[in-house]
């Protein structure tokens with residue numbers, strides 16, 4: 001791809017994240033958490049935001065190398081605390097309703113070899129401090145969007161054998177294709193795509209399944225009960241202020257929440273997962289009445305065991321998402337080691353916090369949502385379970401069995 005075209009498409013992609021991702025409103029503040037490796041792209045997003053009438057762009061810079069250095073070298077006691085000004089940053093801007101555009105591009109193994117106990121303590125401290133903010137986000141009280149652009153470390157992890165420059169260009173091409181970035185038509189292509197996702201959402205909402213049964217040759221054999229008042233979502237969603245936004249760019253999923261105590265069987269992951277800067281691979285969960293009772297991983301088992309025990313809700317599930325095996329990202333054949341991309345190439349579950357996709361949730365308390373079947377946790381970790389031979393059967397309230405997935409793809 002020639003240099004000018006590459007720059008044009010990057011700019012269109014940045015505009016897409018601000019216009020369709022956040023759908024930034026005039027006079028609204030925008031927070032951009034970004035790695036310093038992605039500064040060029042962050043600047044393009046900021047320019048697009050000001051163009052759209054942004055009141056102020058607030059940067060929240062991170063650096064994988066400094067993060068790793070801190071985990072290895074800082075005083076041990078700091079991992080159990082969060083600075084009050086940090087909590088204030090999230091709470092003030094969250095309450096104000098600022099848009100939140102995360103540019104996520106981390107080295108999938110940035111914390112490899114770091115004591116998992118230290119990571120867990122930091123996660124618990126942060127989870128407790130940012131509880132209020134996270135709840136606002138899960139309830140879509142402000143528009144938020146996650147996107148990814150190539151950083152050196154991520155690019156190297158995806159294409160380890162390629163020349164650096166060629167690898168970066170290739171990764172950009174994969175991103176443009178997954179995000180429907182098409183010169184001059186990016187926003188309209190994206191909108192057509194999110195509309196399309198709505199078709200499957202409507203069909204699933206019409207069936208209103210009581211349970212789903214998953215089975216494949218990888219070893220998954222699990223029944224997932226859905227809450228009485230659940231609904232499916234996908235594509236774009238409505239913020240509390242009425243503005244439509246796309247929380248993930250790209251997105252290929254339609255998703256809902258499982259009933260907290262309603263999962264039984266074995267769930268086997270079909271792709272590796274980069275979590276807390278470590279790669280976890282070859283793993284499965286045995287689940288009884290919604291709770292993980294047994295876990296095994298060929299790689300990263302220690303980190304996984306810590307991840308499902310950060311709090312009580314971390315060993316229960318918060319999301320079931322359907323993605324066809326033949327999705328465009330899956331067709332690329334690339335293993336991205338980046339959850340935003342890998343989860344949109346595969347059916348997935350998440351352990352931890354549920355999105356409150358429950359009718360009437362906006363007027364329900366945490367206790368009422370729990371009673372309706374929603375799981376609460378400070379964590380939410382997606383992992384992939386899709387395969388070419390995945391069969392999913394939906395069972396309606398009156399016991400009718402309907403094929404939902406045949407051979408890894410939607411049956412309807």
Ligand code: ZN
Nearest residue numbers: 253255321382
């Ligand atoms: Zn998902």
Ligand code: ZN
Nearest residue numbers: 319350380382
């Ligand atoms: Zn998720």
